[in-house]
Amino acid sequence: MADILVFCEVAGGKVKGTARELLGKAKELADGGDVTACLLGSDLGDAADGLGELGADTVIKVEHDALASYVPGAWAAALSQAIEDNNPDVVLGAASVLGKDLLPRAAALLEAGVAADCTDLREGDDGIEGTRSLYSGKALATVSVNSEPKFFSIRPNSFVIGDVEAGDGDVEDFEADLEDDYGYEVVEVESSGGDVIDLTEATRIISGGRSLKSLENFGLFDEPARLMGGAIGASRAAVDAGYATHSMQVGQTGKVVNPQLYIAAGISGAIQHLAGMRTSKVIVAINKDADAPIFQHATYGIVGDLFEVMPMLTEELAKVLSD
Amino acid sequence: MKIGVLLKQVPDTESKIRIAGGGDGIEDGDIKWIINPYDEYAVEEAIRLKEKLGEGEVIILSLGPARTLDAARTALAMGGDRAVILDEDAFQGSDAYGTAKALAAAIEKEEIGIVFGGRQAIDLDNNQVPQIVGGLLGWPHATWINSFEFEGDSATVKRPVGGGSVDVVKVSIPAVFTCSKGLNEPRYASLPGIMKAKRKPVTKYSADDLGVSDDVGADNALTVLSDFTPPAARPAGRILQGELSDQVAELVKLLREEAKVL
Numbered sequence: 001m002a003d004i005l006v007f008c009e010v011a012g013g014k015v016k017g018t019a020r021e022l023l024g025k026a027k028e029l030a031d032g033g034d035v036t037a038c039l040l041g042s043d044l045g046d047a048a049d050g051l052g053e054l055g056a057d058t059v060i061k062v063e064h065d066a067l068a069s070y071v072p073g074a075w076a077a078a079l080s081q082a083i084e085d086n087n088p089d090v091v092l093g094a095a096s097v098l099g100k101d102l103l104p105r106a107a108a109l110l111e112a113g114v115a116a117d118c119t120d121l122r123e124g125d126d127g128i129e130g131t132r133s134l135y136s137g138k139a140l141a142t143v144s145v146n147s148e149p150k151f152f153s154i155r156p157n158s159f160v161i162g163d164v165e166a167g168d169g170d171v172e173d174f175e176a177d178l179e180d181d182y183g184y185e186v187v188e189v190e191s192s193g194g195d196v197i198d199l200t201e202a203t204r205i206i207s208g209g210r211s212l213k214s215l216e217n218f219g220l221f222d223e224p225a226r227l228m229g230g231a232i233g234a235s236r237a238a239v240d241a242g243y244a245t246h247s248m249q250v251g252q253t254g255k256v257v258n259p260q261l262y263i264a265a266g267i268s269g270a271i272q273h274l275a276g277m278r279t280s281k282v283i284v285a286i287n288k289d290a291d292a293p294i295f296q297h298a299t300y301g302i303v304g305d306l307f308e309v310m311p312m313l314t315e316e317l318a319k320v321l322s323d
Numbered sequence: 324m325k326i327g328v329l330l331k332q333v334p335d336t337e338s339k340i341r342i343a344g345g346g347d348g349i350e351d352g353d354i355k356w357i358i359n360p361y362d363e364y365a366v367e368e369a370i371r372l373k374e375k376l377g378e379g380e381v382i383i384l385s386l387g388p389a390r391t392l393d394a395a396r397t398a399l400a401m402g403g404d405r406a407v408i409l410d411e412d413a414f415q416g417s418d419a420y421g422t423a424k425a426l427a428a429a430i431e432k433e434e435i436g437i438v439f440g441g442r443q444a445i446d447l448d449n450n451q452v453p454q455i456v457g458g459l460l461g462w463p464h465a466t467w468i469n470s471f472e473f474e475g476d477s478a479t480v481k482r483p484v485g486g487g488s489v490d491v492v493k494v495s496i497p498a499v500f501t502c503s504k505g506l507n508e509p510r511y512a513s514l515p516g517i518m519k520a521k522r523k524p525v526t527k528y529s530a531d532d533l534g535v536s537d538d539v540g541a542d543n544a545l546t547v548l549s550d551f552t553p554p555a556a557r558p559a560g561r562i563l564q565g566e567l568s569d570q571v572a573e574l575v576k577l578l579r580e581e582a583k584v585l
Contacts, residue, residue, distance in 0.1 A: 113545025
């Protein structure tokens with residue numbers, strides 16, 4: 001039995017999809033212990049409502065003006081104070097852009113260790129332990145944490161959550177004691193526009209390589225990605241050639257993704273690319289070179305020219321998914 | 324101003340990784356060791372800042388075994404001024420927290436005023452040490468930056484935060500920054516640079532010197548890795564056959580009915 005606190009990220013007035021995943025897993029691992037959701041922000045609105053259904057026994061809202069935008073010092077202080085007050089055995093958070101930045105600093109304030117970017121969690125001999133992927137995915141290891149509490153950040157989409165036993169979802173407020181100035185001011189947020197799904201949290205991804213030949217041709221992916229509710233990624237070669245932005249790059253020097261479905265179109269499958277996507281549940285390879293290494297990692301493969309295959313795929317997806 | 328760079332030596336991505344007998348780590352033997360690629364951006368940005376200021380000192384800080392000095396020498400050949408190496412036995416086996424504790428103590432001892440690091444090391448991908456250093460020193464940190472403008476008592480940086488958004492942040496100095504691809508193009512070490520690097524000073528501190536004996540080393544680690552295994556081979560995939568249009572129809576059917584991911 002363990003008391004588990006889940007740090008839930010909020011976007012657009014709602015908890016992100018990772019909260020459902022982490023609360024569901026927490027409920028399973030707590031084995032009768034308390035599951036607490038913890039939300040940070042300046043105005044959380046009704047984001048804390050309904051989390052009982054996702055498994056939370058208690059929901060802690062930490063609202064403070066200093067948390068209006070992401071300021072690492074302020075958020076780390078607020079989260080560590082809420083954790084100290086709640087005194088859980090285990091803290092879970094997503095290994096997202098924000099989670100990777102925040103959790104190590106928050107844990108350090110409590111002299112606690114973080115098992116980072118875990119792809120699995122389980123009850124071990126000495127409490128909850130995790131699995132980490134190391135050396136570009138060329139090794140796996142068990143990670144355990146010798147501190148109270150134990151922190152784990154979880155690679156998004158690591159768990160498939162079925163029915164979850166509901167908790168009470170009682171909402172409590174926690175007042176954090178924060179300073180006025182943490183020497184970090186977000187002066188502007190530049191947005192490329194649109195409601196883009198972040199690659200690291202996407203459940204379905206279509207990625208293209210240099211064989212797309214141009215920025216315009218990446219537009220081939222827009223419609224299938226929209227139909228699947230997915231995001232668009234790219235190989236390093238495509239980014240270096242200027243066909244895609246660096247924020248779309250999957251792999252060693254880009255993003256690590258972990259979707260349910262990863263479609264690699266015209267990507268050969270270099271080790272640097274595999275490092276960023278090899279834990280995907282299902283990998284589809286589309287490549288005209290039957291000897292491309294990507295086929296060795298694919299669940300399903302189509303040997304063919306992506307310029308022929310993609311329009312067919314778009315049409316087929318439209319047929320089955322639009323109704 | 325003293326400019327610090329956090330550096331880690333890591334296996335080249337192309338190196339074959341062999342699990343050591345017993346599964347408590349990897350075999351060192353065949354590995355080619357390099358500077359963590361992201362740390363090269365940090366070295367470059369530190370040198371550029373010194374060049375812009377027209378004064379100061381770039382100090383390379385690294386914790387690891389004796390071979391770590393090779394990586395530090397490469398950074399010195401690029402233009403770093405001197406190195407602080409923490410390679411005493413007591414430091415070996417430190418986790419992210421212990422490493423950060425030692426580096427933060429060295430930063431204070433050297434009276435360093437700004438720190439750059441890589442966004443993550445490509446061996447263990449912990450992505451933790453610079454943020455913890457910031458927390459321990461009480462300095463702000465900004466991670467994954469791809470743009471850096473120094474303004475004296477502050478710097479304005481850009482950091483992509485996912486979903487196509489970029490935070491533009493004004494950060495007070497002293498601070499810790501972690502560098503991402505796109506920030507700069509790291510320079511190559513020139514031959515004269517390599518010759519000069521051999522004579523550049525290297526300082527070594529012990530865990531006692533830094534007052535961190537109770538925090539560093541495997542015995543004090545808060546996170547412990549064990550049971551190393553090679554990744555499970557994916558079950559052999561299926562290459563679809565037949566007319567291309569039939570293959571596509573079959574693929575979508577498989578994704579829906581067999582894999583259940585659509």
